[in-house]
Amino acid sequence: MFTPDGPTLRELAVQALSSVEHGYDLLAPKFDRTPFRTPDAILDSVARALAPLGPFGSGLDLCCGTGAGVGVLRGLCQQDVTGVDISAGMLAVARERHGGSSRVSWVRGDARALPFGPAFDLVVSFGAFGHFLPRELPGLFAGVHSVLRPGGRFAFPVAAPAPPTSPWYWALLGFDAVMRVRNAVRRPAFVMYYRTFRLGEVRRELERAGFAVELHALPEFGRRRDGSPRCRMVVATRTTATTTG
16 A cells, blocks of 8 residues: 555554644655555546536635645636645645745645635645544535635545445444544544545535535446446535525
């Protein structure tokens, strides 16, 4: 799973025993050489699916990490692109790897308290939602809604859950169980769960926040035995004023 120049087991253990912010500061220099970085196949598929919905003006990569999603936005947005992340270490790597383009800016901030007004036409996010507990989704989605202009879109991929017959089902179940035990006995918590971001609940919370929600199959990843897509892109469009309370 890891390249020879990726993080060692000890480095991963130290990260997991840290806070989310500090853990990613530590992992940042080697993050792109881990399986945690969103694969190019997913980035490219989302870019192709979004292209017919454009053109877009300004874009925001939410929880941008080392900036993989910024590359998607640069190809879709005609104006400025911004990456926001809580980890200063990840942003430092993003700046280094994506150069000093005048179109791109990097902002350190918490996705649950975005430091922007309604300035964006497209917000994307890749691989970050496991860092948010289900009870945080209403606030997270309301915040994204507030930084979009009317008619702006919030888009992200969601993979279908693995069936119980798959080794991945048990691997992810085991990972989440270990993280729950870790967070029960150690502070600060390291929030990262693979099985808490459920499409039905996500759709309901997006609609409550004032979005109109569409699902787009990403055909490159095929279909499951029941005919449903293995991977979808959620596209949530801002249609109303921000919902509070």
